[in-house]
Amino acid sequence: MVSAPFLVSAPGKVILFGEHAAVYGKPAIAAAVSLRSYLLTTKHAPEFSDVVTLEFPDVELQYSWKILSLPWNVVPKRSMDTVRPPSELNTALMEALEQSLVAVLHPLQRSAALAFLYLYLCLCNPDMPGMTFSVRSTLPIGAGLGSSASVSVCLAAALCLLSGEVSPPETKGDDDSDFNAANYANIELIDAWAFLGERCLHGNPSGIDNAVASHGGAVMFQRMTKGNPNVRESMRNFPPLKLLLIDSRQPRRTAVQVANVATLLQNYPLVTEPILNGIQALTSEAYKLLLMPNEKCDDLWEERLRELVRVNHGLLVALGVSHPKLEAIRMAADELEIGETKLTGAGGGGCAITLVKRDVEESRILELKERLEGHGFEVFETSLGGFGAGCLLPTKSDATEWEEWEEKLFSLHHMLGLGDREDIQKTVGVGSIDGWAFW
Numbered sequence: 001m002v003s004a005p006f007l008v009s010a011p012g013k014v015i016l017f018g019e020h021a022a023v024y025g026k027p028a029i030a031a032a033v034s035l036r037s038y039l040l041t042t043k044h045a046p047e048f049s050d051v052v053t054l055e056f057p058d059v060e061l062q063y064s065w066k067i068l069s070l071p072w073n074v075v076p077k078r079s080m081d082t083v084r085p086p087s088e089l090n091t092a093l094m095e096a097l098e099q100s101l102v103a104v105l106h107p108l109q110r111s112a113a114l115a116f117l118y119l120y121l122c123l124c125n126p127d128m129p130g131m132t133f134s135v136r137s138t139l140p141i142g143a144g145l146g147s148s149a150s151v152s153v154c155l156a157a158a159l160c161l162l163s164g165e166v167s168p169p170e171t172k173g174d175d176d177s178d179f180n181a182a183n184y185a186n187i188e189l190i191d192a193w194a195f196l197g198e199r200c201l202h203g204n205p206s207g208i209d210n211a212v213a214s215h216g217g218a219v220m221f222q223r224m225t226k227g228n229p230n231v232r233e234s235m236r237n238f239p240p241l242k243l244l245l246i247d248s249r250q251p252r253r254t255a256v257q258v259a260n261v262a263t264l265l266q267n268y269p270l271v272t273e274p275i276l277n278g279i280q281a282l283t284s285e286a287y288k289l290l291l292m293p294n295e296k297c298d299d300l301w302e303e304r305l306r307e308l309v310r311v312n313h314g315l316l317v318a319l320g321v322s323h324p325k326l327e328a329i330r331m332a333a334d335e336l337e338i339g340e341t342k343l344t345g346a347g348g349g350g351c352a353i354t355l356v357k358r359d360v361e362e363s364r365i366l367e368l369k370e371r372l373e374g375h376g377f378e379v380f381e382t383s384l385g386g387f388g389a390g391c392l393l394p395t396k397s398d399a400t401e402w403e404e405w406e407e408k409l410f411s412l413h414h415m416l417g418l419g420d421r422e423d424i425q426k427t428v429g430v431g432s433i434d435g436w437a438f439w
């Protein structure tokens with residue numbers, strides 16, 4: 001069992017092919033990005049040990065609950081036969097949590113607080129000391145890059161560590177591909193709990209976002225249908241793709257976009273089903289291309305992949321999940337003949353990706369960036385396929401080190417609340433500081 005203070009982190013993702021169709025059991029392909037969420041768990045001073053506090057400055061939420069005021073009595077008993085949580089939310093607990101959330105009205109804050117409380121009540125117990133859970137993200141929020149899943153995975157990881165449900169990551173060998181059975185079992189459990197967090201955040205998730213945020217890398221994911229388990233094929237040797245990631249800065253909620261597609265499907269099943277089947281077919285084509293050995297990734301290969309990006313975007317437009325700002329991004333990239341562009345994630349705003357042609361001169365890419373930034377869009381640089389969830393624990397071996405850590409964590413606490421993306425990355429960021437370990 002791990003006690004506070006400690007940090008956990010999980011990445012966002014880019015869906016390359018198959019969003020929305022993924023909700024209906026079709027395959028989708030996604031990769032982790034280097035932009036991540038960070039969650040710091042700290043213990044309260046004795047006089048506040050009866051409260052639990054959320055600090056989510058990215059969504060302007062700070063809220064405390066008396067631990068004993070929470071509806072512990074309706075928390076479903078866990079089955080002794082299985083360590084995995086069920087994949088459905090418990091209705092009685094969801095209803096009881098309404099009471100605890102009466103004062104949290106804004107949908108962005110409410111869904112995040114609901115995800116926290118649901119997991120906290122299921123995984124912890126009323127005897128645990130009061131703690132603060134502070135989340136900061138270097139990801140844009142509600143922009144298609146899986147911010148909700150990365151937060152869900154952080155919450156699940158922190159609460160599973162506190163309850164002893166999982167242990168901290170064991171050191172793997174030098175080889176990145178080294179398999180560690182304990183780490184695998186732990187991250188599978190974190191992923192399963194994070195799925196419930198995603199359910200609180202957007203109702204009907206396929207599970208692809210939390211799968212990538214937990215496991216990292218690049219995956220082909222297919223949601224469980226008709227009793228068959230989810231498929232998650234890790235795509236090793238993912239080819240290096242030159243991608244631009246552009247945030248239209250048009251806010252939207254995944255829950256709303258997913259619900260809109262469900263309504264379209266209900267109103268026009270004969271029209272909508274073939275679109276979803278078309279997305280399935282193109283994702284399967286893309287999967288074959290992305291699995292080709294690097295030496296076969298020639299110009300024709302690249303052209304095929306770009307064609308699939310274009311067709312995928314067209315089908316998403318047909319589903320009604322584009323936005324004039326996303327179309328403006330696509331048109332700017334088309335005009336400069338940079339490559340092919342599609343929205344990524346739930347759409348309706350948020351981010352687009354452009355798969356850049358290999359031979360495009362840097363000056364044209366720069367021109368595109370300037371044009372887009374001139375329109376108020378944000379261009380991100382990120383790498384694909386990095387680490388999944390991990391944690392950073394103070395080392396207990398030596399008291400001085402521990403004190404230094406406490407001190408450092410307190411300044412991090414401050415930083416987690418106030419700094420911008422670059423500050424967060426510099427101060428606690430995976431890749432910036434040593435000590436992070438990954439499941």
Ligand SMILES: Nc1ncnc2c1ncn2[C@@H]1O[C@H](COP(=O)(O)OP(=O)(O)OP(=O)(O)O)[C@@H](O)[C@H]1O
Nearest residue numbers: 058108112137142143144145146147148254345346
């Ligand atoms: N840093 C954060 N702090 C607190 N809550 C967050 C944070 N990041 C995301 N969230 C929660 O997740 C919600 C956004 O999730 P949503 O699924 O709509 O978008 P996304 O995950 O960024 O995009 P997509 O699902 O298309 O990949 C926010 O409204 C908030 O409730």
Ligand SMILES: C[C@@](O)(CCO)CC(=O)[O-]
Nearest residue numbers: 019020022205206345346
């Ligand atoms: C729109 C969607 O397909 C992707 C959101 O990132 C929803 C999901 O799969 O959960």
Ligand SMILES: [Mg+2]
Nearest residue numbers: 146148149254
């Ligand atoms: Mg989301």
